[in-house]
Amino acid sequence: MRKKVIAGNWKMNKLLGEAVEFVEATKNIVASTEKVESVVCAPFPYLPTLVEKTKGTDLKIAAQTMHFEENGAFTGEVSPSMLADIGVTYVVLGHSERRELFAETDETVNKKAHAAFAHKLIPIVCVGETLEQREANETMNIVENQVKAAIAGLSEEQVKATIIAYEPIWAIGTGKTATSEQANEVCTHIRKVVADTVSAAAGDAVRIQYGGSVKPANVEELLGQSDIDGALVGGASLEADSFLQLVEAGAK
Numbered sequence: 660m661r662k663k664v665i666a667g668n669w670k671m672n673k674l675l676g677e678a679v680e681f682v683e684a685t686k687n688i689v690a691s692t693e694k695v696e697s698v699v700c701a702p703f704p705y706l707p708t709l710v711e712k713t714k715g716t717d718l719k720i721a722a723q724t725m726h727f728e729e730n731g732a733f734t735g736e737v738s739p740s741m742l743a744d745i746g747v748t749y750v751v752l753g754h755s756e757r758r759e760l761f762a763e764t765d766e767t768v769n770k771k772a773h774a775a776f777a778h779k780l781i782p783i784v785c786v787g788e789t790l791e792q793r794e795a796n797e798t799m800n801i802v803e804n805q806v807k808a809a810i811a812g813l814s815e816e817q818v819k820a821t822i823i824a825y826e827p828i829w830a831i832g833t834g835k836t837a838t839s840e841q842a843n844e845v846c847t848h849i850r851k852v853v854a855d856t857v858s859a860a861a862g863d864a865v866r867i868q869y870g871g872s873v874k875p876a877n878v879e880e881l882l883g884q885s886d887i888d889g890a891l892v893g894g895a896s897l898e899a900d901s902f903l904q905l906v907e908a909g910a911k
């Protein structure tokens with residue numbers, strides 16, 4: 660059975676005191692079980708503090724992006740070695756907001772995925788279609804191309820360890836959740852793409868999250884689907900209580 664992953668993506672929210680308060684309120688309650696792991700994707704300035712505060716607990720800390728290069732003249736960027744050095748364990752790659760607003764491409768997502776594994780960071784690779792693409796029946800093609808590009812050249816073991824987050828862009832922060840059937844249909848397709856391009860074992864092992872207006876009220880139904888192995892959650896991950904309810908649903 661694949662272990663569920665509940666990841667809260669805070670995006671550009673919270674001040675340091677609020678971030679610390681959140682981890683203090685959750686770190687001893689979330690417990691890694693056979694069934695679920697819990698991750699908080701925090702802004703860069705808070706990462707060292709949050710890693711320190713969560714040491715020895717089952718709450719894991721992720722970055723929301725990174726560069727693919729080790730170092731150099733990339734003003735404002737953060738490298739994979741910097742993240743690994745301070746004890747970050749996961750990194751979100753190719754979030755639609757990064758693709759749309761910060762020129763992230765399939766090619767850079769792939770480079771970043773390679774760089775993440777080179778530093779023992781687990782990538783959470785985001786894919787998903789716009790409303791226009793869905794209405795033009797292009798969802799499966801778009802997502803398939805994004806997945807193939809992201810995992811190109813990774814070893815079978817690396818693909819097995821990758822987390823793919825299917826986030827239909829029209830469902831992000833809009834309150835419009837994909838129905839559980841719509842979400843599962845795409846996640847099933849993603850698993851098949853991985854199985855066909857890498858191996859049946861990789862298709863079976865890769866974990867696929869759904870993201871887009873997930874909240875305590877709809878998470879159970881989404882997680883009950885055959886190919887949804889977790890959730891990448893924005894708005895509903897900002898409050899400790901709500902995040903804990905999401906993790907609890909993942910542990911069922």
Ligand SMILES: O=C[C@H](O)COP(=O)(O)O
Pocket residue numbers: 668754826830831832833834870871872873891892893894895
């Ligand atoms: O990374 C999280 C997603 O963008 C979903 O955000 P949301 O839960 O606020 O819709």
